Amino acid sequence: xxxxxxxxxxxxxxxxxxxxxxxxxxxxxxxxxxxxxxxxxxxxxxxxxxxxxxxxxxxxxxxxxxxxxxxxxxxxxxxxxxxxxxxxxxxxxxxxxxxxxxxxxxxxxxxxxxxxxxxxxxxxxxxxxxxxxxxxxxxx
Amino acid sequence: xxxxxxxxxxxxxxxxxxxxxxxxxxxxxxxxxxxxxxxxxxxxxxxxxxxxxxxxxxxxxxxxxxxxxxxxxxxxxxxxxxxxxxxxxxxxxxxxxxxxxxxxxxxxxxxxxxxxxxxxxxxxxxxxxxxxxxxxxxxx
Numbered sequence: 001x002x003x004x005x006x007x008x009x010x011x012x013x014x015x016x017x018x019x020x021x022x023x024x025x026x027x028x029x030x031x032x033x034x035x036x037x038x039x040x041x042x043x044x045x046x047x048x049x050x051x052x053x054x055x056x057x058x059x060x061x062x063x064x065x066x067x068x069x070x071x072x073x074x075x076x077x078x079x080x081x082x083x084x085x086x087x088x089x090x091x092x093x094x095x096x097x098x099x100x101x102x103x104x105x106x107x108x109x110x111x112x113x114x115x116x117x118x119x120x121x122x123x124x125x126x127x128x129x130x131x132x133x134x135x136x137x138x139x140x
Numbered sequence: 141x142x143x144x145x146x147x148x149x150x151x152x153x154x155x156x157x158x159x160x161x162x163x164x165x166x167x168x169x170x171x172x173x174x175x176x177x178x179x180x181x182x183x184x185x186x187x188x189x190x191x192x193x194x195x196x197x198x199x200x201x202x203x204x205x206x207x208x209x210x211x212x213x214x215x216x217x218x219x220x221x222x223x224x225x226x227x228x229x230x231x232x233x234x235x236x237x238x239x240x241x242x243x244x245x246x247x248x249x250x251x252x253x254x255x256x257x258x259x260x261x262x263x264x265x266x267x268x269x270x271x272x273x274x275x276x277x278x279x280x
Contacts, residue, residue: 002248010244075247104150106270107215107262108142114254122247130246 024063051081070125157210164203191221210265
């Protein structure tokens with residue numbers, strides 16, 4: 001459901017958040033810290049720019065910064081920049097039959113709603129605080 | 141995340157629940173109402189038997205029945221019969237690096253927990269009531 005792209009994209013956003021107010025970060029720096037190729041990271045950053053989560057600055061000290069404060073961006077904003085929509089179960093185009101218990105899609109939609117509510121309530125600033133206050137947490 | 145197998149398996153359980161107390165249903169009857177091959181449905185039913193959700197009865201009027209009351213089975217019981225575990229994001233074996241924002245796996249685990257809580261709170265008897273009280277719901 002949550003693609004690797006969305007996960008690496010979120011990590012890039014958290015990296016930028018940890019550097020917020022301290023000038024731009026270069027794609028190379030983020031890529032190195034995440035252990036992913038720079039070109040892959042640039043692809044993620046360009047998707048984040050289109051979603052207006054990230055800005056690019058030019059020039060000698062150019063690079064990437066968050067387009068808004070970390071407390072104004074939610075995890076859902078980042079995930080939807082990559083996936084459009086959080087999908088728990090893609091059961092599409094299914095034929096419904098009379099007397100059949102149906103696709104039960106309302107169950108998956110409700111489950112999806114729970115995930116969306118949670119991701120939409122979680123701010124990037126909170127993710128950063130969680131990581132900083134409890135370093136071992138992200139090794140769980 | 142939620143496989144087609146789990147979805148068809150759940151539909152089979154809901155079919156059996158709608159027939160609960162009225163004797164066994166044959167795999168063929170369930171398969172026909174769902175528009176899936178009988179052999180596929182038998183595979184699902186054998187997984188549901190191993191999970192002790194479904195029982196098989198032999199003889200001329202043999203077939204399948206629920207092994208417990210519809211109010212004693214949750215959607216989560218059925219899903220885990222097929223998937224072992226509800227997984228939102230399988231990001232495994234990832235190398236963690238010093239100073240890196242981490243895999244952020246706690247976010248996906250928390251999202252997973254929300255889904256598990258919801259599916260675990262939803263009884264098959266409730267699914268059946270929802271369908272029966274609001275027929276158009278499952279066409280949404």
